[in-house]
Amino acid sequence: MSESAAAAATALLDRIQAPEGAGRDIPDAATREVIGRAPVQTVADLDDAIARAGAAQPAWEALGHARRSELLLAAADAIDANAEGLAHLLSREQGKPLNGPNARFELGACSAWLRTNAGIVIEPEVLVDDETLHAELVYKAAGVVGAIGPWNWPLMISIWQIGPSLRMGNAVVVKPSEYTPLSVLAMLSVMNEVLPADVLIGVSGDREIGARLSSHPDIDKVMFTGSTATGRKIIESSAGNLARLTLELGGNDAGIVLPGTDPAAIAEDLFWGAFINTGQTCAAMKRLYVHDSIYEEVVDALAAIASTVPIGNGLDERNVLGPLQNRAQFDIVERLVADARERGARIVTGGEAATELGELFYRPTIVADIEDGAALVDEEQFGPALPVIRYSDVDEAIARANGLDVGLGASVWASDPEAARAVATRMQSGTVWINSHGGLHPMVPFGGVKSSGYGLEFGVEGLKSVAVSQVVSGPGRKG
Numbered sequence: 001m002s003e004s005a006a007a008a009a010t011a012l013l014d015r016i017q018a019p020e021g022a023g024r025d026i027p028d029a030a031t032r033e034v035i036g037r038a039p040v041q042t043v044a045d046l047d048d049a050i051a052r053a054g055a056a057q058p059a060w061e062a063l064g065h066a067r068r069s070e071l072l073l074a075a076a077d078a079i080d081a082n083a084e085g086l087a088h089l090l091s092r093e094q095g096k097p098l099n100g101p102n103a104r105f106e107l108g109a110c111s112a113w114l115r116t117n118a119g120i121v122i123e124p125e126v127l128v129d130d131e132t133l134h135a136e137l138v139y140k141a142a143g144v145v146g147a148i149g150p151w152n153w154p155l156m157i158s159i160w161q162i163g164p165s166l167r168m169g170n171a172v173v174v175k176p177s178e179y180t181p182l183s184v185l186a187m188l189s190v191m192n193e194v195l196p197a198d199v200l201i202g203v204s205g206d207r208e209i210g211a212r213l214s215s216h217p218d219i220d221k222v223m224f225t226g227s228t229a230t231g232r233k234i235i236e237s238s239a240g241n242l243a244r245l246t247l248e249l250g251g252n253d254a255g256i257v258l259p260g261t262d263p264a265a266i267a268e269d270l271f272w273g274a275f276i277n278t279g280q281t282c283a284a285m286k287r288l289y290v291h292d293s294i295y296e297e298v299v300d301a302l303a304a305i306a307s308t309v310p311i312g313n314g315l316d317e318r319n320v321l322g323p324l325q326n327r328a329q330f331d332i333v334e335r336l337v338a339d340a341r342e343r344g345a346r347i348v349t350g351g352e353a354a355t356e357l358g359e360l361f362y363r364p365t366i367v368a369d370i371e372d373g374a375a376l377v378d379e380e381q382f383g384p385a386l387p388v389i390r391y392s393d394v395d396e397a398i399a400r401a402n403g404l405d406v407g408l409g410a411s412v413w414a415s416d417p418e419a420a421r422a423v424a425t426r427m428q429s430g431t432v433w434i435n436s437h438g439g440l441h442p443m444v445p446f447g448g449v450k451s452s453g454y455g456l457e458f459g460v461e462g463l464k465s466v467a468v469s470q471v472v473s474g475p476g477r478k479g
């Protein structure tokens with residue numbers, strides 16, 4: 001990591017952090033040193049932000065699609081111009097390394113998502129066009145969007161919420177996770193170099209800010225990504241303000257490896273499908289079902305990667321895995337693996353904290369000879385520990401994969417893509433991947449089923465979800 005990127009990160013921090021003596025210290029996830037002070041704003045600050053956003057929104061919508069798209073492209077340019085400084089800050093605050101599918105990758109995705117949103121055209125949909133009736137469906141801004149995000153991919157997930165919302169003419173009030181406010185506020189500040197005043201406002205504070213944002217009477221739409229428990233509270237709030245909701249909630253994605261698959265050919269992709277961002281990814285593979293005939297080979301191939309993958313401080317370019325972001329998440333991973341061990345599961349590699357690296361590092365862990373019902377299988381670990389479950393009958397594996405009350409993603413792995421496709425459509429999940437897990441594209445809708453939430457993000461569907469539709473109904477061709 002170059003000194004200039006560190007200096008750029010410091011300059012970004014200086015723009016947004018609370019003054020000396022105020023705010024809350026935010027630690028470096030790897031070293032636990034304080035990296036800056038996040039503002040802790042009040043509910044009154046939030047109310048003021050929502051009022052300002054509401055006042056700015058009509059003029060923003062009136063700019064029209066073409067001009068808003070130009071400004072989104074300018075915001076993407078501004079992010080690109082500040083990418084190294086933002087990646088440095090993100091790496092320290094979140095823990096993810098600069099290298100690999102991590103901090104720089106996340107910044108690249110932010111800019112790519114904004115550019116794609118800028119380019120999508122939403123045309124009126126002609127519903128009826130005959131002698132007597134011409135009816136169209138048009139999409140307009142919802143108003144003020146409340147964007148509430150988690151700490152695992154804090155910048156990219158904020159952009160997923162902000163990009164479509166701004167593109168459709170909404171103003172957005174962003175509440176970053178209290179674990180990762182600095183990098184989000186820094187990115188908003190960079191975007192606000194080019195956006196009109198008050199169409200994009202960050203409010204950093206405690207969980208009460210999230211609660212107020214989702215229940216505020218002047219919020220028209222809530223984009224929420226986080227836990228299922230918080231999602232349920234937001235649904236309750238929406239009974240009051242009738243805000244429309246997009247809820248991207250927790251998952252426990254299953255992968256199924258079919259018989260006849262070559263373990264060596266899929267091992268690397270299987271590993272990254274589970275361990276991307278040190279396992280702290282909503283749509284990561286969190287349980288893997290492997291056919292008995294190749295079970296040991298798959299377990300060994302995964303363990304070989306897990307035991308050698310470079311893990312450590314994210315600013316060291318050699319590392320591709322980092323720490324858990326926070327103590328609570330570390331404790332969950334530790335508890336689930338300890339429970340698996342007590343039940344007699346086989347810890348093939350890992351299974352302990354990597355204390356020599358720092359407080360919150362946990363060795364990449366592969367757990368074999370474990371069954372459904374074990375907490376590591378049934379609960380979302382959200383960390384670097386993958387349970388690998390043996391099966392002998394494909395129908396039974398599908399039933400077990402579908403047996404939990406979540407359904408964000410799933411994957412099927414096979415040498416024969418047709419065999420994989422037949423299984424894929426039987427999985428209960430918003431997305432099912434074949435021979436990969438977790439890959440996203442800004443034009444391909446993403447969202448969960450069951451307790452993983454509802455509503456779609458990305459692409460045309462994503463723009464519609466931050467809009468309100470209106471039917472324009474008039475006389476037909478006869479006049």
Ligand code: NAD
Pocket residue numbers: 148149150151152153157175176177178206207208209210211212214225226227228229230231233234247248249250251281282283380382408448452
């Ligand atoms: P969380 O629910 O604890 O917090 C998410 C956000 O909600 C934070 O900004 C928090 O301050 C805010 N919040 C807290 N209480 C609130 C309330 N009452 N009303 C409104 N907002 C409130 O989740 P987390 O621990 O930050 O994130 C981890 C979870 O998020 C995991 O379960 C993970 O699977 C899920 N996740 C899902 C996706 C997805 O796309 N489906 C993506 C990333 C993470």
